[in-house]
Amino acid sequence: MILKVKNKKFDFWDEFRVSLVYDAVGSVFSFVGLFDSDFADHKELFKPLSFPNITVEHNGQLLLTGTILTHGFNVSSVPNNTSLQGYSTPGVLEDSQIPVSLYPLQSDKLTLKEIAERLASKFGVSVEVDAEVNSEMNKKFDTTIANEGDTVKGYLNSLASQRNIVLSHTAEGKLLFTRAKTTATPKARFDEDAPGVSISLKTSGQKMSQEITVQRQESIKGTNAGEATLTNPFIPVFRSRVKSQSSGDDNETENAAKTILAAQLKNIKLKIITDRWEWLSDDNSEVMTPNNIITVNSPNNFIYNDTRFFVEAVELTGDRKKETAVLTCVLPEVYSRETPTNIFE
Amino acid sequence: MIRIAKVISSAIEEGLRKIKVQRLGKSDIQTPFQGNPAGIDSQPIPGLKAIHAQTGEKGEPVIIGYINEELLAADGEIRVFSLDSDGVLQAYLMAKNDGILEVNGSADFMVRYSALETAYDQLKDDFDNFVSTYNTHTHPVPGVTAGAASVVASVTTATGNPSTGDITPSKIDNVKTN
Numbered sequence A: 001m002i003l004k005v006k007n008k009k010f011d012f013w014d015e016f017r018v019s020l021v022y023d024a025v026g027s028v029f030s031f032v033g034l035f036d037s038d039f040a041d042h043k044e045l046f047k048p049l050s051f052p053n054i055t056v057e058h059n060g061q062l063l064l065t066g067t068i069l070t071h072g073f074n075v076s077s078v079p080n081n082t083s084l085q086g087y088s089t090p091g092v093l094e095d096s097q098i099p100v101s102l103y104p105l106q107s108d109k110l111t112l113k114e115i116a117e118r119l120a121s122k123f124g125v126s127v128e129v130d131a132e133v134n135s136e137m138n139k140k141f142d143t144t145i146a147n148e149g150d151t152v153k154g155y156l157n158s159l160a161s162q163r164n165i166v167l168s169h170t171a172e173g174k175l176l177f178t179r180a181k182t183t184a185t186p187k188a189r190f191d192e193d194a195p196g197v198s199i200s201l202k203t204s205g206q207k208m209s210q211e212i213t214v215q216r217q218e219s220i221k222g223t224n225a226g227e228a229t230l231t232n233p234f235i236p237v238f239r240s241r242v243k244s245q246s247s248g249d250d251n252e253t254e255n256a257a258k259t260i261l262a263a264q265l266k267n268i269k270l271k272i273i274t275d276r277w278e279w280l281s282d283d284n285s286e287v288m289t290p291n292n293i294i295t296v297n298s299p300n301n302f303i304y305n306d307t308r309f310f311v312e313a314v315e316l317t318g319d320r321k322k323e324t325a326v327l328t329c330v331l332p333e334v335y336s337r338e339t340p341t342n343i344f345e
Numbered sequence B: 001m002i003r004i005a006k007v008i009s010s011a012i013e014e015g016l017r018k019i020k021v022q023r024l025g026k027s028d029i030q031t032p033f034q035g036n037p038a039g040i041d042s043q044p045i046p047g048l049k050a051i052h053a054q055t056g057e058k059g060e061p062v063i064i065g066y067i068n069e070e071l072l073a074a075d076g077e078i079r080v081f082s083l084d085s086d087g088v089l090q091a092y093l094m095a096k097n098d099g100i101l102e103v104n105g106s107a108d109f110m111v112r113y114s115a116l117e118t119a120y121d122q123l124k125d126d127f128d129n130f131v132s133t134y135n136t137h138t139h140p141v142p143g144v145t146a147g148a149a150s151v152v153a154s155v156t157t158a159t160g161n162p163s164t165g166d167i168t169p170s171k172i173d174n175v176k177t178n
Helices: A040-045 A089-095 A112-121 A131-137 A152-161 A250-265 B113-136
Strands: A002-007 A008-010 A015-023 A026-033 A052-056 A061-072 A081-090 A104-110 A126-128 A140-145 A166-169 A176-178 A189-193 A197-203 A209-216 A226-231 A240-244 A268-274 A294-298 A303-320 A323-330 B004-015 B018-024 B049-053 B062-067 B078-083 B089-095 B099-101 B107-112 B169-178
Touching: A002 A040, A008 A040, A015 A061, A040 A081, A040 A152, A061 A089, A081 A089, A089 A112, A089 A152, A089 A166, A089 A226, A104 A112, A112 A126, A112 A131, A112 A140, A112 A152, A112 A176, A112 A189, A126 A131, A131 A176, A189 A197, A197 A294, A209 A250, A226 A250, A268 A294, A294 A323, B004 B062, B107 B113
Parallel strands: A126 A176, A189 A294, A209 A240, B099 B169
Antiparallel strands: A002 A008, A002 A052, A015 A026, A015 A303, A026 A081, A052 A061, A061 A081, A104 A140, A166 A176, A197 A268, A209 A226, A268 A323, A294 A303, A303 A323, B004 B018, B004 B049, B049 B062, B078 B089, B089 B099, B107 B169
16 A cells, blocks of 8 residues: 655555545545654655645555545654544545635525535535536526535535435545446455455344335425325334425425435445455456445345345555455445345345 | 524515525625515515524525514504615504504594594585575565565574584594604
8 A cells, every 4th residue: 555645655554544435525544654753755744734635556546535634643762653644635525614705605596516616626626527417416406505514515415415416536536426336237246155255244223214204394485395205125113214304395305205215224234354455356456446336145144145235435454464355335225215125035 | 593684685586575684794695585474565674683594494594583673662562664775764553552553643633534524514514504594584674564565575584503513523532643
């Protein structure tokens, strides 16, 4: 794993961790290594609160472009390691509230793309739009109003989620508006008896409901109060969830219910730990990344049939001796918002 | 969240009133719709303090009221008024807690048209009767015998009566004006 600052390579790390997350604007990284206080390049890299821009690469593949936020020093009579932590460039949008220089908080007749570019550019973040969501990104909102105190990411996410658009980031450090590739061909297959692979499944029934209802208030102009109810096919006992729709019109009430169902499906979580970073497929040189489909078969995890999972996050960790990847996977319907079939029946 | 905002301007859009307000700081300008009590159609003057409230829908706040100044109503009273652009009182209607309704003032009384008409008609009738009496009356001529040839004269017997017209019933004791 190589960390680069201004094209200078640093690869002396004793430990490193990169956590790539699909539905986040900031994937995080941490590196631990020995700081040489006399070495000029180290001074540049380790200077506290300098927010240097970095890239993280592995075998020539760019994994992340971001910023170092945290430096941790620890000195004693023996040499001690220093840690660096940060996140990908758009991560600043999650930490920062909408600055007053970008007020008013109300936008009239602007597209999501225009709003996003206006807000992100202030932080030096570029916006990239997947072709699949291009038309929704260029559709105008009549009026939108951010709450004071909203983070840039929070506000953009509230607008994007109305249109089933996911906020993510590219390896190049751009803010990405996209939609999950849930119908893609599986990138790899994981069986529980494969060497170097450990699979675990956790379902949290307490956070799931059988009946999900969304209601919306009467709008001042035009649309009517709406209500939509969906049934979660995984829950055989009556458990109910009722929520208010806070944006969009009454035609979008069912979509809002689907969003809640999708969020609840995140409580079916599959974790795969492998002893390598590359896909276990024909193309072994490519590092595993989120937004890919895999096939899993693991009877001891109650997955008796080949089942498609969506890779939501990949955590790559390593030291001088070994490399480990942890894949966090969910059902593809979490992102497609379609009603799933119960994989446990 | 409810905030106090300052009115910048107002406009009617598709029959609904939008109030342009300055909310937080210097540049948080928003244009929420105005909510009014049922049947009340009013528009604030610029500079008035408005009460801006969020609703259950993001992006659809409303103005639910205003902080009016120079208020006069006492317990149980209500006053409806209009202002010019400088905030100077132009017209008002005030229902007071002593049963008086003031319309633009309290120096004089309002009148009932019907009662006034009745009194006027009475006065007119009385006057017409008097005129009629006046027109038919004659004067006695001293030395002339009534009924003698070539002399027409009589002794006046009809007299006019005072008018009974009375506008008192037209006075409205509990509605006052200028």
